[in-house]
Amino acid sequence: AKQSGRGNVREYDSSFDSAIQDRIRLEREIQRGIERDEFFLEYQPIMSTHDRSLVGYEALVRWQHPERGRVPPDQFIGIAEECGLIAQLGEWVVRRACRDAASWQNGLNVSVNVSPIQFTTSDLPEVIKSALDDSGLTSNRLSIEITESTFLIGNQIIDILKRLRALGVGIVMDDFGTGYSSLSHLRNFQFDKVKIDRSFIWDMIKRPHAAAIVDVILFLGRRLGVDIVAEGIETSEQLAYLQERSCSLVQGYFIGRPSQTIAEKPREEVLESP
Numbered sequence: 001a002k003q004s005g006r007g008n009v010r011e012y013d014s015s016f017d018s019a020i021q022d023r024i025r026l027e028r029e030i031q032r033g034i035e036r037d038e039f040f041l042e043y044q045p046i047m048s049t050h051d052r053s054l055v056g057y058e059a060l061v062r063w064q065h066p067e068r069g070r071v072p073p074d075q076f077i078g079i080a081e082e083c084g085l086i087a088q089l090g091e092w093v094v095r096r097a098c099r100d101a102a103s104w105q106n107g108l109n110v111s112v113n114v115s116p117i118q119f120t121t122s123d124l125p126e127v128i129k130s131a132l133d134d135s136g137l138t139s140n141r142l143s144i145e146i147t148e149s150t151f152l153i154g155n156q157i158i159d160i161l162k163r164l165r166a167l168g169v170g171i172v173m174d175d176f177g178t179g180y181s182s183l184s185h186l187r188n189f190q191f192d193k194v195k196i197d198r199s200f201i202w203d204m205i206k207r208p209h210a211a212a213i214v215d216v217i218l219f220l221g222r223r224l225g226v227d228i229v230a231e232g233i234e235t236s237e238q239l240a241y242l243q244e245r246s247c248s249l250v251q252g253y254f255i256g257r258p259s260q261t262i263a264e265k266p267r268e269e270v271l272e273s274p
C-alpha cells in the first residue's frame with residue numbers, strides 16, 4: 001500500500017504536494033526515531049578565559065537517521081515544535097543530559113537548549129525536577145538555554161523561570177541580540193548568563209559595527225552582574241579580542257567541537273595561543 005501511495009503522488013506530481021508528503025513523512029520518522037533511540041547528544045565545551053579551563057558543556061541533539069544519515073537539528077527541531085513532538089524529544093534531551101553529566105568524573109556543568117514550546121506543552125519545572133531526581137545530578141550543575149522568542153508565550157514565562165531558578169537550575173539567555181526587544185528581557189529577569197549570538201562574533205574582527213555591539217554587550221554584562229558567553233569562536237584573533245575585553249566564557253570550534261565524548265581540555269592550539 002505504501003508503494004502504490006508513493007506512485008500516486010509521483011504521477012500528478014506538484015512540488016507543493018511532495019513538500020507536504022515529505023513533511024508528513026518526516027514527522028512520522030521523528031516519532032519513530034524517538035521510539036527507536038535514533039537521537040543522541042553531543043557536548044561542546046565551554047571555556048573560562050581566566051585560566052583557559054573548561055567549566056561545562058552545551059548539549060546538542062543529533063539524529064542518526066537509518067536512511068537519511070545524519071540530520072542536523074535545524075532540519076528537525078522546527079518540525080518537532082510544530083507537530084508537538086518537541087515536548088517528548090525535549091524531555092528525552094534533559095533526562096539524557098542529566099544522566100550523562102551525573103557520570104562525568106570532572107564534575108563540570110551541562111547546559112541544555114529548551115524550546116519555547118516546552119514551556120507551554122509541559123510543566124517544565126516538574127520535568128526538570130524529575131530528571132534531576134532520577135539522575136542524582138545536583139541542580140547547580142544544570143543550566144537551560146532559552147531564546148528571546150520564549151518571552152512571546154506571555155507573562156507567565158517569568159513565573160516559570162522563577163520556579164526553575166528556585167530548583168537551583170541556571171538560566172541562560174541564548175542567541176542574545178537577534179530577537180525582539182532583547183534589552184527588555186534583561187530588565188525583566190536576572191539571567192545567570194547571556195550568550196552573544198554567533199553572528200556578532202563571526203563579524204567582529206572585520207566589521208567595526210559588530211565589534212561595537214559585542215563591546216556594549218560585554219559592558220552591559222558587567223553593569224548587570226551577568227556572565228557573558230561568546231559562542232562561535234573559530235579563530236585565535238576572536239579569542240584574543242574577547243579575552244582583552246574580559247569576556248569570561250567562550251565556546252566555538254576553536255575551543256572544541258561538539259562530540260559524543262566530553263573533552264577534558266581545550267584544543268592544543270587554544271592552550272598555545274597568546
Ligand code: C2E
Binds near residue numbers: 090093
Ligand atoms: P544554538 O543553541 O545556538 O547552538 C549552537 C550551534 O552552533 C550548534 O549548532 C553548534 O554546533 C554550532 N557551533 C558551535 N561552535 C561553532 C563555531 O565555532 N562555528 C559555527 N559555525 N558553529 C558553531 P547545531 O548543533 O547544528 O544546533 C543548531 C541549533 O539547533 C542550536 O543552536 C539550537 O537552537 C538547536 N538545538 C540543538 N540541540 C537542541 C536541543 O537539544 N533542543 C532544542 N530545543 N534545540 C536544540
Ligand code: CA
Binds near residue numbers: 058113145174
Ligand atoms: Ca544554545
Ligand code: CA
Binds near residue numbers: 174195197231
Ligand atoms: Ca546560540
Ligand code: CA
Binds near residue numbers: 175
Ligand atoms: Ca540558535
